[in-house]
Amino acid sequence: MQPKPAEEIACCEPSYGPQSSPYERSGYRLCLFVEDFVQTPVRPVPKVKTDLSSIDIFGTIKTRLNISRMNYKVAPGLYCVGNPNPKSPVLVTANYKLTFDVLRKQLSGLDVWILVLDTQGINVWCSAGKRIFSTEEVVRSVRHSCLDQVVAHRKLILPQLSATGVSAQQVKKGCGFEVVWGPVRANDIKPFLDNGMKAEPEMRQVTFSFRERVVLIPVELTQILKPLLWLIVIAFLLSGIGWDVFSIKAAWLRGLMLIAAAVTGIISGAVLAPAFLPWIPTRTFALKGGITGLITGAGIVWLLWEKLDGWGALGLIFCTLAISSYMAMNFTGSTPFTSMSGVEKEMRKAIPLQMIAGLMAVVVWVGSAFAR
């Protein structure tokens, strides 16, 4: 169905939909998180629930596991919570469903408007970094939702982390609304509003707690699944090389050991390093991963000691080390405190070393087959 201009919808509202619910429309399905509609001079605005249903929670788990994560969104536009009036505050947010859920969960008992921007299903921080959560998008959404007819005041509360993409000054120029920078985290919104829209210094600072780090790990792991398949094939091929040119038996037995070392490296760099991030010495991520890789590599060698000789053990440690360091370096993108200049500096030093370690792993491992 073609979208209709606001006026037209507003004027023929009563004749819309079947009698059981005036909000049902052909071709649309009512979102489960919408509990009712609130009348405004422009159009009825969906009122959303502040508790999450099992479907929302299932959706959150799915995205955290990287299953259709890139297409988990809510339709952009104006929503509300409670019974807002023209004086109620307007919270602006991204249309990533996870972000939307986190926000509405914190709004129980409040009467507020929520303006959801079209950030292409990306969270606030990342979409602002890409300039999708931008000045233009804020201005466009304010205009498109006819917000000036819904509320009497001229203030928008934006999440602080969107400041990367949004210029408060330009928003004011573009649509007449003043930007008030809200807290970084949604769970500080209530105190922020109670405090007369003032944020305490702690509310202005990003954190990266153990929990915040751990929830990111599954996505890191799913991204390595495809390369891991290649790694497995290569591991079997390399492990079969020996005095008999190629031995299937060696490929299988020694291959399994090499794969164990590689998987250990992945876990070390993508699980242990992120989880224990602040407690591992050194600031460089590649080094952090190197440290965990050395420890876990030594662990795997200890477990397989009966079946290894000195060279073989060394090869496995190199393998775990290289992979762990690389995986940990890739975690930089998931943290909220690494600068591009810093990551680039780190990579210029780390990548050659990781390549050497990887090459050493191959040379020593294949060589160890001839040392028998």
Added chain:
Amino acid sequence: MKDFRYLSGVSTLKLDDASCVGCGMCEIVCPHRVMTVENHKAKVVDHDGCMECGACATNCPSNAIAVTPGVGCAAAIISTWLKGKEASSCSGVKCC
């Protein structure tokens, strides 16, 4: 963040004292409390805490702040190295 320190002396952040009008915007938007405003002048108090997000520069009304904004993401940087600035962005890399 005090628990998390990244490399020192790398940030491209620069503050031009002369053009600062002391509005305090940079102090509000910075997620790492890099700036404070005292006596109507902004001051960089934690240069190494800067992650080059660019929020301060985007919101400074007098263009007193210069910083090369970027994402500190190894995967994105690798794809920039391989494919060039245009093709990279994060859409190719599924980071965030």
